[in-house]
Amino acid sequence: MIVSAGLILLMIFGISLAIIWLVNQKGSQENTKKQESTIISTDKEKQETASSSSEKEQIPVKNQEKIIDELIASMSLEEKVGQLFLARVPIDGQLESIQNYHLGGYLLFGRDVESETAASLKKKIASYQAASKLPLFIASDEEGGTVSRLSRGTDLVPEVFQSPQEVYQASGWTGIRSEIQKKAEVLHSYGIQGGLFPDADVATDPEAFIYDRTLGLDAQKTSEYVQISVEELKKQKITSTLKHFPGYGNNRDSHVEIVYDTRPIEELRSNDFLPFKAGIAAGADSILVSHNIITSIDETMPASISQPVHDILRDELGFQGVVMTDDMDMAGLADFISQEEAGLAALKAGNDLILSSSFQEQIPFVLQGIQQGAYTEEKLNESVYRVLKMKLAVGLIKG
Numbered sequence: 001m002i003v004s005a006g007l008i009l010l011m012i013f014g015i016s017l018a019i020i021w022l023v024n025q026k027g028s029q030e031n032t033k034k035q036e037s038t039i040i041s042t043d044k045e046k047q048e049t050a051s052s053s054s055e056k057e058q059i060p061v062k063n064q065e066k067i068i069d070e071l072i073a074s075m076s077l078e079e080k081v082g083q084l085f086l087a088r089v090p091i092d093g094q095l096e097s098i099q100n101y102h103l104g105g106y107l108l109f110g111r112d113v114e115s116e117t118a119a120s121l122k123k124k125i126a127s128y129q130a131a132s133k134l135p136l137f138i139a140s141d142e143e144g145g146t147v148s149r150l151s152r153g154t155d156l157v158p159e160v161f162q163s164p165q166e167v168y169q170a171s172g173w174t175g176i177r178s179e180i181q182k183k184a185e186v187l188h189s190y191g192i193q194g195g196l197f198p199d200a201d202v203a204t205d206p207e208a209f210i211y212d213r214t215l216g217l218d219a220q221k222t223s224e225y226v227q228i229s230v231e232e233l234k235k236q237k238i239t240s241t242l243k244h245f246p247g248y249g250n251n252r253d254s255h256v257e258i259v260y261d262t263r264p265i266e267e268l269r270s271n272d273f274l275p276f277k278a279g280i281a282a283g284a285d286s287i288l289v290s291h292n293i294i295t296s297i298d299e300t301m302p303a304s305i306s307q308p309v310h311d312i313l314r315d316e317l318g319f320q321g322v323v324m325t326d327d328m329d330m331a332g333l334a335d336f337i338s339q340e341e342a343g344l345a346a347l348k349a350g351n352d353l354i355l356s357s358s359f360q361e362q363i364p365f366v367l368q369g370i371q372q373g374a375y376t377e378e379k380l381n382e383s384v385y386r387v388l389k390m391k392l393a394v395g396l397i398k399g
């Protein structure tokens with residue numbers, strides 16, 4: 001009987017310990033849940049704060065429309081037309097040209113930077129902005145490799161910008177993003193908002209004119225390159241420019257001659273259009289149109305002044321951003337139409353921005369065309385809206 005009583009006491013003691021352990025475990029689990037709940041709540045608050053902060057940085061679409069509409073309503077006809085010209089910086093009268101022609105922006109070339117120091121270039125660009133009633137869009141071709149104005153200057157960049165091929169072969173997509181980040185830092189430091197890249201051309205022939213400026217790979221890889229570039233440029237608040245629509249391919253150089261591209265439209269759709277589609281889907285700010293004559297689309301006009309080419313860009317590919325011409329002084333266009341007429345022809349075809357060395361002749365001709373009904377003020381306003389929206393996106397126009 002004594003043994004039985006002892007066993008009973010041991011059993012009672014064991015049961016008590018078990019109950020105590022269970023109670024402690026329950027309390028521990030509840031504390032853990034509370035901690036997890038607190039962590040989740042804190043993370044959610046952080047995410048909401050970050051989201052709220054990001055939203056504050058972005059001007060709501062309705063406010064953007066209001067800002068731009070009010071600005072356009074306050075502009076004279078001459079000011080509106082001037083906004084559609086991204087002009088090559090003239091040798092003389094640089095500040096006077098900004099004021100007299102109400103230019104939308106200046107495009108820097110080698111001669112504009114090669115004798116400058118970092119300090120003097122910043123000062124020069126700042127003087128351009130100070131002379132302009134509306135903020136100027138300042139651009140410089142900075143594809144990297146053979147096309148980089150700043151890299152040709154004296155100590156204007158920490159290290160020469162490499163070509164997309166060099167960067168990709170050395171460090172893949174991570175390198176592409178990193179190179180854009182480095183470029184953006186340099187461009188911002190000078191007050192430059194556009195680098196006129198990425199090159200969306202698909203060129204796989206090393207002998208092709210455009211090859212060294214491209215990724216040098218097929219349409220799929222080029223599309224990926226374009227998408228990544230547009231996304232990173234957007235993060236860095238530098239304007240993206242896809243070029244050279246409808247796609248250079250392995251054709252000759254329109255800088256020195258009129259180029260006829262005889263490829264079928266279906267080949268362009270299944271190959272050359274793909275990187276442009278990828279860039280548009282990623283939110284590209286602008287697309288630059290070549291001077292090549294694409295015979296399957298329009299066998300009579302260079303692409304830059306061809307309405308059918310622009311119709312494909314707007315209606316088939318659905319692009320709503322800024323469409324710009326290639327440099328109007330290139331032989332591919334200059335040997336085809338007079339510089340005086342070229343500006344108006346480009347606007348009538350569907351361009352919003354003209355890369356011009358002859359704006360002094362082209363702007364009066366456009367104003368005359370509006371007065372004569374060859375180009376409507378409604379179309380003018382649509383293009384001005386797109387240009388101002390692009391300026392707003394990179395912070396030139398404040399909300």
